[in-house]
Amino acid sequence: MLTPASPKYGSLVVIALLAFALSIQAVIAVEAVKFKVHQVGSQGIPIYQVRIVDMNGDGLPDILPTIASFEERRLSWFENPGWQRHVITKVAPPVGLWTAAQDLDGDGIPEIALAAGFTPFDVEKASGELFLLQHQGSTSALWQERLFDRLSMSHRVEFIDIDGSGDRLLVVSPVVGGSAESLEVYPGTTPLVYYTPDGQHQGSIKSDIVGYVHGMTAVDFDDLPGDEVLTAGLQGVWLHKPQRKEGSLQWTSELLVPGFKGPTEFDRGASDVRVGKLVDGRRFLLTVEPFHSGHAFVYLQNGTAWTRYQIADDLTYIHALAIGDLNGDGSDEIILGNREDVFETYVYYATDDTATSWRRHLLDDTMGGTDCNVADLNRDERLDIVCGGHYSKNLRWYENLGK
Numbered sequence: 234m235l236t237p238a239s240p241k242y243g244s245l246v247v248i249a250l251l252a253f254a255l256s257i258q259a260v261i262a263v264e265a266v267k268f269k270v271h272q273v274g275s276q277g278i279p280i281y282q283v284r285i286v287d288m289n290g291d292g293l294p295d296i297l298p299t300i301a302s303f304e305e306r307r308l309s310w311f312e313n314p315g316w317q318r319h320v321i322t323k324v325a326p327p328v329g330l331w332t333a334a335q336d337l338d339g340d341g342i343p344e345i346a347l348a349a350g351f352t353p354f355d356v357e358k359a360s361g362e363l364f365l366l367q368h369q370g371s372t373s374a375l376w377q378e379r380l381f382d383r384l385s386m387s388h389r390v391e392f393i394d395i396d397g398s399g400d401r402l403l404v405v406s407p408v409v410g411g412s413a414e415s416l417e418v419y420p421g422t423t424p425l426v427y428y429t430p431d432g433q434h435q436g437s438i439k440s441d442i443v444g445y446v447h448g449m450t451a452v453d454f455d456d457l458p459g460d461e462v463l464t465a466g467l468q469g470v471w472l473h474k475p476q477r478k479e480g481s482l483q484w485t486s487e488l489l490v491p492g493f494k495g496p497t498e499f500d501r502g503a504s505d506v507r508v509g510k511l512v513d514g515r516r517f518l519l520t521v522e523p524f525h526s527g528h529a530f531v532y533l534q535n536g537t538a539w540t541r542y543q544i545a546d547d548l549t550y551i552h553a554l555a556i557g558d559l560n561g562d563g564s565d566e567i568i569l570g571n572r573e574d575v576f577e578t579y580v581y582y583a584t585d586d587t588a589t590s591w592r593r594h595l596l597d598d599t600m601g602g603t604d605c606n607v608a609d610l611n612r613d614e615r616l617d618i619v620c621g622g623h624y625s626k627n628l629r630w631y632e633n634l635g636k
């Protein structure tokens with residue numbers, strides 16, 4: 234029998250203390266960053282997207298949110314640092330859903346592409362207006378808006394740079410095809426198309442994607458200069474690569490991961506995707522699987538294969554997902570927002586260098602993060618977070634105060 238005085242017991246105590254010390258060290262290694270919450274604009278506006286972009290060329294990143302509302306037909310931006318609101322267009326169709334921003338003419342002010350006319354509960358009436366917006370001398374007065382196409386259920390737009398030379402395209406991704414009766418149960422094909430930056434239709438990137446495509450992100454994914462496009466949907470995560478060959482543009486598409494495999498043919502795939510990096514040079518995919526679910530996964534690259542680790546299983550409706558090195562250690566952290574049911578937004582830290590398990594810290598329990606992004610808003614060299622909530626109806630930035 235062991236007694237407190239026995240040497241064997243003593244060695245067990247030493248081992249226990251050592252294990253405790255190591256676990257403390259592990260906790261310290263992933264010590265969370267502290268954030269100060271700042272409201273932007275007034276509470277009560279249903280925010281769908283938060284684009285962070287310098288709208289007036291003063292070097293400070295501003296916030297360009299979209300408002301998912303049938304009543305609110307304006308598009309505004311909020312000026313850093315006082316967050317004054319500037320209305321730049323009063324688009325005719327309801328629900329200006331998603332923007333892309335890129336300075337195309339080199340005057341220091343971005344041109345804006347806007348996908349509008351989104352009616353998810355009535356696909357037949359989804360007008361899918363696509364606009365280009367350009368300032369007319371003052372970035373705080375109304376901008377000129379030009380309708381360049383209609384593509385039903387247009388949901389995501391992104392500018393990409395094909396080869397790093399500034400040769401750009403605008404990619405448009407509807408969430409389903411125009412014949413769909415619902416988003417979740419749709420067996421038809423969904424278009425993925427591209428335009429010149431001034432809105433001339435160029436062609437299809439992939440014409441046989443089956444089912445919903447909920448997420449699209451533009452990212453330099455390979456070792457060559459220029460951007461690729463990742464889409465997330467019923468079939469999983471696709472990588473789409475553009476390449477100019479003898480004057481014409483060709484696209485190749487590769488399925489990276491199939492995502493969730495549920496019991497039914499529609500209980501499949503990935504709702505959205507982002508790409509992160511670790512300090513040792515490995516990349517990872519962050520996904521939410523399947524459509525509008527509460528489950529998030531990290532995929533670590535293993536040669537040409539991807540190994541999947543679940544990092545969140547107790548949320549209900551993850552919509553915001555973002556990535557950035559918040560604590561400056563060279564590895565990216567993850568931000569996830571639960572849009573509905575419970576309004577919660579979290580930051581996840583890898584618990585060790587393997588990045589196979591992640592620990593979460595609450596960022597805001599009144600933010601139903603529908604979209605979040607990171608940027609250094611106050612230029613103190615710490616990445617800050619911006620989140621908007623569709624149902625929590627708020628727009629906030631979270632000032633990174635360090636550890």
Ligand SMILES: [Ca+2]
Nearest residue numbers: 287288289293
């Ligand atoms: Ca600015």
Ligand SMILES: [Ca+2]
Nearest residue numbers: 336338340342
């Ligand atoms: Ca411009």
Ligand SMILES: [Ca+2]
Nearest residue numbers: 558560562564
């Ligand atoms: Ca980090």
Ligand SMILES: [Ca+2]
Nearest residue numbers: 609611613615
């Ligand atoms: Ca900062």
